[in-house]
Amino acid sequence: MRVNTEGWNKSNHIVLAVSTGVDSMVLLHQLITHLADSYTKLTCLHVNHNIRPAAAAEEQFIKGYCDKHQIPLHVQHLDLSAVIEKGNSIESAARAERYHWFDDMMTELKADVLLTAHHQDDQIETIFYRLMTGRSTRSSLGMTYLSSRGHYNLCKPFLEATKSEIRNYQTKHNVPYYEDESNTENHYVRNDIRNRILPDIESNKHLSTEQLLKLKDWHDEQLEVVRNEATTFISAFVDFCNDDNEVTFSRKQFLNLRHSVKMAVLDKLFAELPLDKSITEKTYDEWFQQLTENVTQCTLYATHEWIIHIAYDKFIIMANCKEKLAPTKIDQPGVYNYGRYSIDITNEFPTFEYPIVIRTRKDGDKFELNGMKGHKKISRLLIDEKVMQTERNQMPVIVNAYNEIIAVGTLYLKNRYNQSIFIRNMGEE
Numbered sequence: 001m002r003v004n005t006e007g008w009n010k011s012n013h014i015v016l017a018v019s020t021g022v023d024s025m026v027l028l029h030q031l032i033t034h035l036a037d038s039y040t041k042l043t044c045l046h047v048n049h050n051i052r053p054a055a056a057a058e059e060q061f062i063k064g065y066c067d068k069h070q071i072p073l074h075v076q077h078l079d080l081s082a083v084i085e086k087g088n089s090i091e092s093a094a095r096a097e098r099y100h101w102f103d104d105m106m107t108e109l110k111a112d113v114l115l116t117a118h119h120q121d122d123q124i125e126t127i128f129y130r131l132m133t134g135r136s137t138r139s140s141l142g143m144t145y146l147s148s149r150g151h152y153n154l155c156k157p158f159l160e161a162t163k164s165e166i167r168n169y170q171t172k173h174n175v176p177y178y179e180d181e182s183n184t185e186n187h188y189v190r191n192d193i194r195n196r197i198l199p200d201i202e203s204n205k206h207l208s209t210e211q212l213l214k215l216k217d218w219h220d221e222q223l224e225v226v227r228n229e230a231t232t233f234i235s236a237f238v239d240f241c242n243d244d245n246e247v248t249f250s251r252k253q254f255l256n257l258r259h260s261v262k263m264a265v266l267d268k269l270f271a272e273l274p275l276d277k278s279i280t281e282k283t284y285d286e287w288f289q290q291l292t293e294n295v296t297q298c299t300l301y302a303t304h305e306w307i308i309h310i311a312y313d314k315f316i317i318m319a320n321c322k323e324k325l326a327p328t329k330i331d332q333p334g335v336y337n338y339g340r341y342s343i344d345i346t347n348e349f350p351t352f353e354y355p356i357v358i359r360t361r362k363d364g365d366k367f368e369l370n371g372m373k374g375h376k377k378i379s380r381l382l383i384d385e386k387v388m389q390t391e392r393n394q395m396p397v398i399v400n401a402y403n404e405i406i407a408v409g410t411l412y413l414k415n416r417y418n419q420s421i422f423i424r425n426m427g428e429e
Contacts, residue, residue, distance in 0.1 A: 001165045003030060005038050007146045007155030012112040013041040017102065020046070020058040023117035025177040026166050027158060031115075032069055033173075043072045045105055045114075047098050050077055051090070058178045065176070076101045091188065099149075106152040118143055118156045120213075121163040125194050127212040137281065138263055140223065141216040230264035233257065238269070245273075247317040254315050255291055262288060269317060275306055291315075297389050311388035325394060327359040338396045340426050341409065348420035353400040361397050367405040370415045378408055385411055396423070 008014050016031065018024040031042055044066050048059045059075060066073040078097050080090060106114055127142045129135075147154050158166065170177065186192040201207050238249045247269050254262065263284050270279065279302065287300050291310065300308040302317070309316045325339050331354045336343045338358050345356065361382075366375040382392045398407035398421065406414040410423050 001169050002158075002160040003035070004145060004157045004160060005035060007115075007153060007157065008039055008113040010038060010040065012039050013043070013109065014039045014113045014115055015043045015045055015106060015109060015111045016115045017098075017117075018044045018046055018062060019117075019180070020062050020178040021117075021180055022170050022175070022177040023119060023158065023163075023166055025175050026170050027115065027117040028065075028071075029173060029175045030169075032071070041111075043074070043109055043111065045102060046073060046075045047094075047101065048075060048077045049080060049094055051080065052181070054178060054181070061176070061178060074105060076105075091190070103149065106149075111152060113153045113155050114149075115155050115157060117158050119158040119161050119163055119166060121194075123159055123216075124209050124212050125190060125198065127216050128193055128198065128209070129190060131212075134281070136219065137260060138223075138267060141219045142213075226258075226260045226264050227268075229257070229261045230268055233261065233265055234268060238265075245319055247273075249315050251291060251310060251313045251315045259288070270302070273306060273317070275303060299389070309388055312386050314388070316388065325360055325396075327357055329355050329357055331355040337426075339394045341396050342424045342426055343396065343398070344422040344424075346420050346422070349417070350420075353402070355401060357399045358396050359399065360393060361395065361408075365397060365405060367408060367412055368414065370412075378405075381408060381411055387411075 014031075016024065016028055018028055028044065031039075044062070046059065046062050048055050063073060063075070065071075076098075078094065080093060080097070102114055105111075123142045130139075130141055143156060143159065145156055145159050169175070186195055198209050201209050233249075233253075237253050238247060240247055254265070257265065263281070266279065266284065287308065290298060290300065296312055298310045300310070302308060305319060307318060309318060328336065328338060330336060330345060333345045333347050333349060336345070336358065343358060349356075361378050363379075365378040367378065367381075368375055378397065382395075387395070395409040395411075396407075397405060397409075400406050404414075406417055407421055407423060410425050413421060413423070
């Protein structure tokens with residue numbers, strides 16, 4: 001029976017997530033017999049989902065087993081009643097709750113590696129499920145043997161062992177376990193794949209589900225190539241501004257990328273932001289379609305807090321600034337911050353022109369042209385300078401005591417103030 005122990009060493013405190021099913025009980029038996037010298041300490045974690053009638057008996061069974069073999073055990077009871085009432089997926093909710101508790105326990109125990117008893121048949125089932133549900137283009141087709149969860153590693157030592165090998169081991173060593181009767185209920189998608197679809201495929205002598213394992217290996221190699229291309233693009237063409245809360249790159253260069261690389265670029269960039277949301281492939285397809293259309297500016301909403309702004313050839317991921325900046329009244333020299341702008345009013349500024357007001361633009365705002373007669377609307381200036389729509393509503397307009405516009409961001413400064421007002425856009429530095 002193939003058991004991969006490369007994920008931990010003799011100095012590690014390992015933790016086993018044990019359900020009392022045959023897979024985890026066989027792994028536990030291996031850990032306390034043949035593999036007892038492969039670690040320093042072993043702890044078990046058991047989750048009682050409080051859904052099945054047998055759950056209480058299973059909990060008592062694992063408590064007795066661990067007590068008999070002097071293995072520390074921690075048990076968690078889940079309350080999934082709200083999930084059941086809403087009709088949401090029990091499987092996904094239970095998994096999220098389990099791993100949330102696992103994370104907490106691994107920290108509390110100061111443990112190194114968490115083991116689960118997923119095996120090769122589980123791997124084939126996972127590959128098939130991800131392929132058939134369209135979840136294959138942006139992530140691995142299957143499970144990985146070893147992965148990091150921040151402060152600890154997650155390891156699946158049975159990933160190369162088949163279910164039949166596990167059952168043969170259980171029979172040979174008379175390992176006690178509980179059979180989860182819900183595993184036979186085919187109204188769960190994963191159960192239907194496991195109990196009906198994959199056996200039907202295997203029953204045809206011309207077909208083999210093990211080909212899915214080869215497909216996974218090839219797919220993961222291609223995925224690594226795509227991710228490397230995305231990393232190269234980000235390193236070469238992406239600018240991080242405003243304390244890394246704004247990301248900018250060329251729309252044209254981005255459109256030259258392959259579709260899969262575009263998604264990988266955005267996945268990597270969104271992973272660096274507090275987005276708290278996974279963008280679907282359908283949403284990406286809609287965004288990419290808008291990018292190819294002949295529009296100079298548009299806004300795409302990733303979340304309520306984050307937007308993608310397309311402005312001419314710029315592609316910008318930025319915080320969604322919904323609130324308009326309030327006016328600021330100034331009556332003495334100093335350095336003042338207004339949004340992302342720094343405004344330095346020196347001692348050279350005429351005292352009789354105080355107070356100054358810094359505000360955002362208003363409809364009909366005009367300023368006097370330097371060196372020529374006439375005025376120009378701020379709205380026209382912003383269009384001519386190809387200023388992004390979101391930036392237009394945040395740009396400072398400086399007005400003196402005579403209600404005369406004397407500066408507009410870094411785009412306009414009335415000549416007579418070139419030694420008394422200095423404006424910097426800190427987001428461009």
